[in-house]
Amino acid sequence: MSKVKLATVWLDGCSGCHMSFLDTDERLIALLEHADLVYSPLVDEKNFPDMVDVTLIEGSVSTNEDVEKIRKVRAHTRILIALGDCAVTGNVPAMRNTFGVEPTMHRAYIEMAQLQPQIPTTSLPKLLDKVVPVHEVVAVDLHLPGCPPPADAIFYALSELVNGRMPDVKHLTRFGK
Amino acid sequence: MGATLREIIYEIGNGIEDDRKIKAVQTGGPTGGCIPEHKLDTPVDYESLAELGSIMGSGGMVVSDERASMVDIARYFMEFSVSESCGKCVPCRVGTTQMHNLLAKIERGEATKQDLALLEELCEVVKNTSLCGLGQSAPNPVLSTLRFFREEYEARLVDGKKPKRAKKGAQA
Amino acid sequence: MSSVQSVQIITLTIDGKPVGASSDETVLDVAKQNGFFIPTLCFLEGLIPYGACRLCLVEVKGSNRLLPACMTKVAEGMEVTTDSEKLRSYRRWILELLFTERNHVCSVCVANGFCELQSMAEALGMDHVRLPYLHPQFSVDATHDRFVSDNNRCILCSRCVRVCSDIEGAHTLDIMGRGIHARIVSDLDDAWGNSPTCTRCSKCVQVCPTGAIKEKGRRSVGEKFKRRDLIAYIAKLRGGEHE
Known part of the structure; x- marks a missing residue:
């Protein structure tokens, strides 16, 4: 049996969900007997592969770059999992939606700046008017809420998936866990 | 009568x-x-x-x-229900606002089939779970225009059916 | 109206199971006593039922509408259904509507882990909302030296209003505005800190199902422990005189 191709993607989040994924500790080794991590901030691969079986998305969709990335990932993924509250609800990144882009940028780059206050115009992707959860942009097959989702929930979900079963994680995690 | x-x-x-x-x-x-x-x-x-x-x-x-847009009419009446909702029960308070937003999205031509399906489901929820007559009847303009003028909704969807244009000279 | 009404013992069925009840009880009372789970948010033991959250809606045979279990008195021969595909779908929708309405960010909330909205989402398997979040902007009233009111986290269950008026007798808190703009205010929409009516009893903090009303001090994320059961105790001590 060929190994399941697994990928993880990091959008607008704190990387805590990836840390929680790593918190599965030695169970990762058992998992990787059935799966290959083909793309991730944790590995070196720069291009998203042609077809991936399972992709975990951490973070909300906050910039035009995020939109492009998530569309590409969706097109090349069989089962897409929204991992953590940012991907599922918008969570902390979406708290700026109440204020709008301009005041947020002003607060971050002018009011709070200690040196040369200026709003960056190059090298940074453009912020969307509203931060949105992943499923508002592309179809999501499984939602795994939590801030971050507990390692046990991530491990359970992945071990079910590599065995070809759709996991039910509803009682292993919740918003804010 | x-x-x-x-x-x-x-x-x-x-x-x-x-x-x-x-x-x-x-x-x-x-x-x-x-x-x-x-x-x-x-x-x-x-x-x-x-x-x-x-x-x-x-x-x-x-x-x-014949010049009227039925989606616009439904949205217009929903605006009334949004401002008349007293805010006591959840389905009417939040549901009318969400229905109004979905209708506006359809009107702007930005909605998908999925949005239309959600709108229909939400209509049923608000109708059957609201506390008083206002919430229970607020979805009526949407439900009835969907029943008789569904093609007008579908024509405005990003991924919807576009109406067939009558060919020139086809009318006798 | 304190005349003694004759209370009768009646039988009804809940989800097909015959149960006994006294005729002055509600469907919710009887369901709870018999181990049936009916989700509730605005209901709180000891407060006058309000019927606003619509989570406790049940099917009653012969009624063409769904009825709120917290406000519906039992009757002889009544046939109640507490769980069905339709009810589950409606309850999930109501939770989704509540989550989209205000700014519920569990991960940074004082009530994380003690929040009834959050645990209800878990209990009913609501793992994401299908509609866009509304992200309204509400100001936070932190003028009181002991309490903070944050309408961003409010679900308008009115428990604080009811406990303040019916149990404490102060009626400092109330709801202002209507529809989607409704919000909790103190007195005539003045700063809570200047309230001449607030007795600083903190009952509102105890009954709030979310982090909307919280106590100041060493309270950070997930540290808002509550004693919601106290109100039922107080109401019982007074022999239900608020009814």
């Missing part, structure tokens, strides 16, 4: 300005339903109107001619 919609519009109301075609009649006030032209011979009584998804309500009527 008992007179048909057509009699009321053409005989009592003297018909439509410039002899335009009637598209729909909205009866019973803002939370009533829209009745299409081909049902104009329906008598105005409680049961007949209810059967068409509308209500007797205030007894008022709004007649729209």
Whole structure:
């Protein structure tokens, strides 16, 4: 049996969900007997592969770059999992939606700046008017809420998936866990 | 009572300005339903109107001619329900606002089939779970326009069916 | 109206199971006593039922509408259904509507882990909302020296209003505005800190199902422990005189 191709993607989040994924500790080794991590901030691969079986998305969709990335990932993924509250609800990144882009940028780059206050115009992707959860942009097959989702929930979900079963994680995690 | 919609519009109301075609009649006030032209011979009584998804309500009527957009009409009446909701129960307080936003999205031509499906489901939720008559009847304009003018909604979807244009000269 | 009404013992069925009840009880009372789970948010033991959250809606045979279990009195021969595909779908929708309405960010909330909205989402398997979040902007009233009111986290269950008026007798808190703009205010929409009516009893803090009303001090994320059961105790001590 060929190994399941697994990928993880990091959008607008704190990387805590990836840390929680790593918190599965030695169970990762058992998992990787059935799966290959083909793309991730944790590995070196720069291009998203042609077809991936399972992709975990951490973070909300906050910039035009995020939109492009998530569309590409969706097109090349069989089962897409929204991992953590940012991907599922918008969570902390979406708290700026109440204020709008301009005041947020002003607060971050002018009011709070200690040196040369200026709003960056190059090298940074453009912020969307509203931060949105992943499923508002592309179809999501499984939602795994939590801030971050507990390692046990991530491990359970992945071990079910590599065995070809759709996991039910509803009682292993919740918003804010 | 008992007179048909057509009699009321053409005989009592003297018909439509410039002899335009009637598209729909909205009866019973803002939370009533829209009745299409081909049902104009329906008598105005409680049961007949209810059967068409509308209500007797205030007894008022709004007649729209062929230029009207039914999505716009539904959105307009929903705006009324949003501002009239007292805010006590959840489905009416939040549901009317969300229905209004979905209708506006459809109107702007940004909605998908999935949005339309959500709107329909939400209509059922608000209708069946609201505390009082306002919430329970707030979805009527949407449900009745969806029932009789569904193609107008679908034509505005990003991924919807576009209406077939009549070929030039096809009309005899 | 304190005349003694004759209370009768009746039988009804809940989800097909015959149960006994006294005729002055509600469907919710009887369901709870018999181990049936009916989700609730605005209901709180000891407060006058309000019927606003619509989570406790049940099917009653012969009624063409769904009825709120917290406000519906039992009757002889009543046939109640507490769980069905339709009810589950409606309850999930109501939770989704609540989550989209205000700014519920569990991960940074004082009530994380003690929040009834959050645990209800878990209990009913609501793992994401299908509609866009509304992200409204509400100001936070932190003028009181002991309490903070944050309408961003409010679900308008009115428990604080009811406990303040019916149990404490102060009626400092109330709801202002209507529809989607409704919000909790103190007195005539003045700063809570200047309230001449607030007795600083903190009952509102105890009954709030979310982090909307919280106590100041060393309270950070997930540290808002509550004693919601106290109100039922107080109401019982007074022999239900608020009814």
